[in-house]
Amino acid sequence: MKLYKNPPIDSWKEIFKRPSSDLTPWEKRISPIIKDVQENGDQALYQLTKQFDKCQLQDLRVSKQEIEVSESLIGTNLKDAIWRAKRNIFNFHSQQKMNNYSLEVEEGVTCWQKKIPIEKVGLYIPGGSAPLFSTLLMLGIPATIAGVQNITVATPPLKNGTIHPAILFVAKILGINNIYKIGGAQAIAAMAYGTETISKVDKIFGPGNNYVNFAKLLVSTQGTAIDMAAGPSEVAIIADESANPAFLAADLLSQAEHGADSQVVLIATTEEIINKTKQQLTRQMQLLPRKKIMESALEKSVFVLASSIEDAFDMANFYASEHLILAINDAQKWSQKVVNAGSVFVGHLSPESAGDYASGTNHVLPTGGHVRADEGISVDSFMKKISFQKISPLGLSSLGPTIELLADVEGLHAHKQAVSIRLNSFLEK
Amino acid sequence: MKLYKNPPIDSWKEIFKRPSSDLTPWEKRISPIIKDVQENGDQALYQLTKQFDKCQLQDLRVSKQEIEVSESLIGTNLKDAIWRAKRNIFNFHSQQKMNNYSLEVEEGVTCWQKKIPIEKVGLYIPGGSAPLFSTLLMLGIPATIAGVQNITVATPPLKNGTIHPAILFVAKILGINNIYKIGGAQAIAAMAYGTETISKVDKIFGPGNNYVNFAKLLVSTQGTAIDMAAGPSEVAIIADESANPAFLAADLLSQAEHGADSQVVLIATTEEIINKTKQQLTRQMQLLPRKKIMESALEKSVFVLASSIEDAFDMANFYASEHLILAINDAQKWSQKVVNAGSVFVGHLSPESAGDYASGTNHVLPTGGHVRADEGISVDSFMKKISFQKISPLGLSSLGPTIELLADVEGLHAHKQAVSIRLNSFLEK
Numbered sequence: 001m002k003l004y005k006n007p008p009i010d011s012w013k014e015i016f017k018r019p020s021s022d023l024t025p026w027e028k029r030i031s032p033i034i035k036d037v038q039e040n041g042d043q044a045l046y047q048l049t050k051q052f053d054k055c056q057l058q059d060l061r062v063s064k065q066e067i068e069v070s071e072s073l074i075g076t077n078l079k080d081a082i083w084r085a086k087r088n089i090f091n092f093h094s095q096q097k098m099n100n101y102s103l104e105v106e107e108g109v110t111c112w113q114k115k116i117p118i119e120k121v122g123l124y125i126p127g128g129s130a131p132l133f134s135t136l137l138m139l140g141i142p143a144t145i146a147g148v149q150n151i152t153v154a155t156p157p158l159k160n161g162t163i164h165p166a167i168l169f170v171a172k173i174l175g176i177n178n179i180y181k182i183g184g185a186q187a188i189a190a191m192a193y194g195t196e197t198i199s200k201v202d203k204i205f206g207p208g209n210n211y212v213n214f215a216k217l218l219v220s221t222q223g224t225a226i227d228m229a230a231g232p233s234e235v236a237i238i239a240d241e242s243a244n245p246a247f248l249a250a251d252l253l254s255q256a257e258h259g260a261d262s263q264v265v266l267i268a269t270t271e272e273i274i275n276k277t278k279q280q281l282t283r284q285m286q287l288l289p290r291k292k293i294m295e296s297a298l299e300k301s302v303f304v305l306a307s308s309i310e311d312a313f314d315m316a317n318f319y320a321s322e323h324l325i326l327a328i329n330d331a332q333k334w335s336q337k338v339v340n341a342g343s344v345f346v347g348h349l350s351p352e353s354a355g356d357y358a359s360g361t362n363h364v365l366p367t368g369g370h371v372r373a374d375e376g377i378s379v380d381s382f383m384k385k386i387s388f389q390k391i392s393p394l395g396l397s398s399l400g401p402t403i404e405l406l407a408d409v410e411g412l413h414a415h416k417q418a419v420s421i422r423l424n425s426f427l428e429k
Numbered sequence: 430m431k432l433y434k435n436p437p438i439d440s441w442k443e444i445f446k447r448p449s450s451d452l453t454p455w456e457k458r459i460s461p462i463i464k465d466v467q468e469n470g471d472q473a474l475y476q477l478t479k480q481f482d483k484c485q486l487q488d489l490r491v492s493k494q495e496i497e498v499s500e501s502l503i504g505t506n507l508k509d510a511i512w513r514a515k516r517n518i519f520n521f522h523s524q525q526k527m528n529n530y531s532l533e534v535e536e537g538v539t540c541w542q543k544k545i546p547i548e549k550v551g552l553y554i555p556g557g558s559a560p561l562f563s564t565l566l567m568l569g570i571p572a573t574i575a576g577v578q579n580i581t582v583a584t585p586p587l588k589n590g591t592i593h594p595a596i597l598f599v600a601k602i603l604g605i606n607n608i609y610k611i612g613g614a615q616a617i618a619a620m621a622y623g624t625e626t627i628s629k630v631d632k633i634f635g636p637g638n639n640y641v642n643f644a645k646l647l648v649s650t651q652g653t654a655i656d657m658a659a660g661p662s663e664v665a666i667i668a669d670e671s672a673n674p675a676f677l678a679a680d681l682l683s684q685a686e687h688g689a690d691s692q693v694v695l696i697a698t699t700e701e702i703i704n705k706t707k708q709q710l711t712r713q714m715q716l717l718p719r720k721k722i723m724e725s726a727l728e729k730s731v732f733v734l735a736s737s738i739e740d741a742f743d744m745a746n747f748y749a750s751e752h753l754i755l756a757i758n759d760a761q762k763w764s765q766k767v768v769n770a771g772s773v774f775v776g777h778l779s780p781e782s783a784g785d786y787a788s789g790t791n792h793v794l795p796t797g798g799h800v801r802a803d804e805g806i807s808v809d810s811f812m813k814k815i816s817f818q819k820i821s822p823l824g825l826s827s828l829g830p831t832i833e834l835l836a837d838v839e840g841l842h843a844h845k846q847a848v849s850i851r852l853n854s855f856l857e858k
Contacts (some may be wrong), residue, residue, distance in 0.1 A: 022676050077834060078835075078838055079835060081835050084828075084832065084836060088534045088535065091532065091534055092532055092540050095530045098527050101524045105789040106522055111521050113524075113525070113790075116767075118801065119768065119801065124858070128841045129838045131838075131839065163579075166838060169780060170664065192498075196601060203801075203802035217650060221646060221658075222479045222638055223649075223799070224802075225803055226472055229650075244854070245855075246850055247847070247850060249841075250738070250843065250847040250850045253843040253845050254841070254843040254846065254847045256843070257516060257842070257843040257844070258841075275549075279492055280783075284846065288843050291841075319439070332819060335817055336818075338545075338815060340548070341817075342815070344815060344816070344817045346817055346818060347820070348851075349821065349822060350818055350819055352844075352847065353832050354538075354818060354820055355816070355818055355830055356830055356832075356844060358832050358838060359540055359818050359828065360532070360538070360540045360830050361540050361817075361818055368652065369800075370632040370654065371633040371813065371815075372547065372548065372632075372813075373653075375814040375815070378542075379806050380809070381537045381759075384801075384802060384804040385805070386767065386770055386772070386773060386804070387771075387784070387790040387805060388772075388775055388776040389772075389774060389775070389779045389783060389788050389790055390760070390761060390783055391780055391783055391788065394550070395681065395776060396778045396783075399513075399787055401516075402513050402787050403782050403783055403785075403786045405505075405506060406511070406563060407782055407785070410559045410561060410562070410563060412686060413717050414683040414685070414686040414713075414719065415686070415781075415782040415786075416680065417683065417713065418676070418679040418680050418682075418780040418782045419780055419783070421675055421676060421679045421713075422676060422778055424495060425673070425675075
């Protein structure tokens, strides 16, 4: 843990520096996997799953039977919790379905914009130690609201060849049937290029480890769209004297448990809060199972004493974190000052966990400062806008000469000609 | 020109194949340029501009004086045409400013979404042979509607160190003052990393040659967002027996004049239309200045005879082109079938040129089939959505146990703890 007291603005770049992610070494590891899947299809997937997941699959695809029985393999409490999270996420995301619009720009010149769902999407759901069924809620719900017809899910199998029933139960209630037992770079390659069993998709979504993230970057330079460049998860907290150090420590730890490379930042306006939070971190960590991971993450954590609440917001906007918690008085009023963040948790009783699971907002968010220009998953992520225009004889007679002149000045004479030849046809009649 | 008659669906992949764009050879040429700008800043920019643009600059920045006098250097007709195009583009794009929304998802759990402009954007405007002031309209107008505060423009200078006055006039009427006389990969590097004179931006927009496109791809893997992966421009036309071969040829040529690598596709339901269009192409080409370029582009063009209008739409959606022209009867009704395209021109009197310049829609669009999952520039391209949530004591008491259970099943105990510690604090009171 490093503590900086009232750091001058020209030191912020160094203080809030993130570890750089160099693609080069990963490219050497991942390119052969992608090539293997492109060349050998399903056969490569069976072999790579044996190699990386220690699992000899009988079938790549999850059977109808497996999806059907998932419901009986998990408790009623969990099912109820999943339904409640689903309802909240669905209701929040339903508001995002923007209407199409049409405008008669000039007399006889009508332009309109339509939002159309992407035809085929692939959702990557990390498995292994933690079965991240919540991520399937976060991706599957906006995909179905958007109206995507063809949803493929890839998730790594356990050694015994099964998928956690909570993941399958979520797929079931969302009506998703194309689920494949593959993980890592091979899953990304299979969805990007297709195999005998798995259809090529137009866009790949979802978080993952370095293999998954770099494989997504590689396929994105070769024609398959991806949701975002993903990296280590991160949280920044702004705290004033009203903050509860026990809550702050719990929030920092919930970020730190994601991995040793998690980014954890506390910006406080009093040194007392920082000191008490440190004590709480040590105390709470003792009682939690992922202590080692949290300790590693906290080693690189940053604590900053800010000279004012305004200063704290300037720093948080500069850092531009995936998650931002406002543990301050009048948090809602101050939240107006946020310009760079993925998801913001307003006030002392809004932990990041709420948005991670069940309040309704999405938890798939850009990291690494990408929130400056990018955003979390929404219904829009699963749609594309297409513009249309229709011009009448009157419209072309009126606007045509303007188009001709503009094309002429840009030296694009065939562009001009496409208008002239139509205008001349009016004269011939 | 290749002609395919009623090709079976399993041949479409080969017929509509685009030339692959391999990053590797370009990386070797462009990486040193980017590194040079990162290390040597302005000095590298002066030197590279001398090398590539044959121009010895006195100042990187366009002066206030240069912007001011631009108005007197172009004719009234051109100014009027630019104002009219600006008005139409502004009116069409103004409809895209989606409202923020807020929802009380459950009692005491309020979530909201806000759209916030990106702070700093860079617009690349190609110059050289054609001064593409229309592209500055297409990028600058949505940027200003979005409310972007810091807009930087980079455009290559002519040999005498000037910028075409039409570009400066557009900048003037849009209120853009930060204009720099740099082009190519060095311009992209300067905006991505910043130099003494040029501020680093959060996202880079705009079309360009291979140097520009690959430089954008490279900086996008290192933290600067880009608008889209751009490649050779392309048009597909669906024509039935009602189409006018002279119009079709003019539209195909207006695409072909962009460059020898332009993609030109005609899908017609009668062979007569194809034959007549070919005759028209030869005739019209004689009279146009960019004949050589058009001939090269047309050599690789694809003509397809479709067995039905439905078949033609299936092919056009499969090809997924940047521009799609519907030169058919009942074009507006049929336009409902379009699912993959960037911008669609409906009916015989709607040439692509209209959308390129003045009807109101945007002309910066994805190519290379990227429209399957991506879209053209809109006001959204210059904004990002941030989600917020605020939970009351009642809300956390009610939703808290659901969050605890979900976190527990995913094995994320610190996430659970962040809720438990708050719920326990209620009991203590």
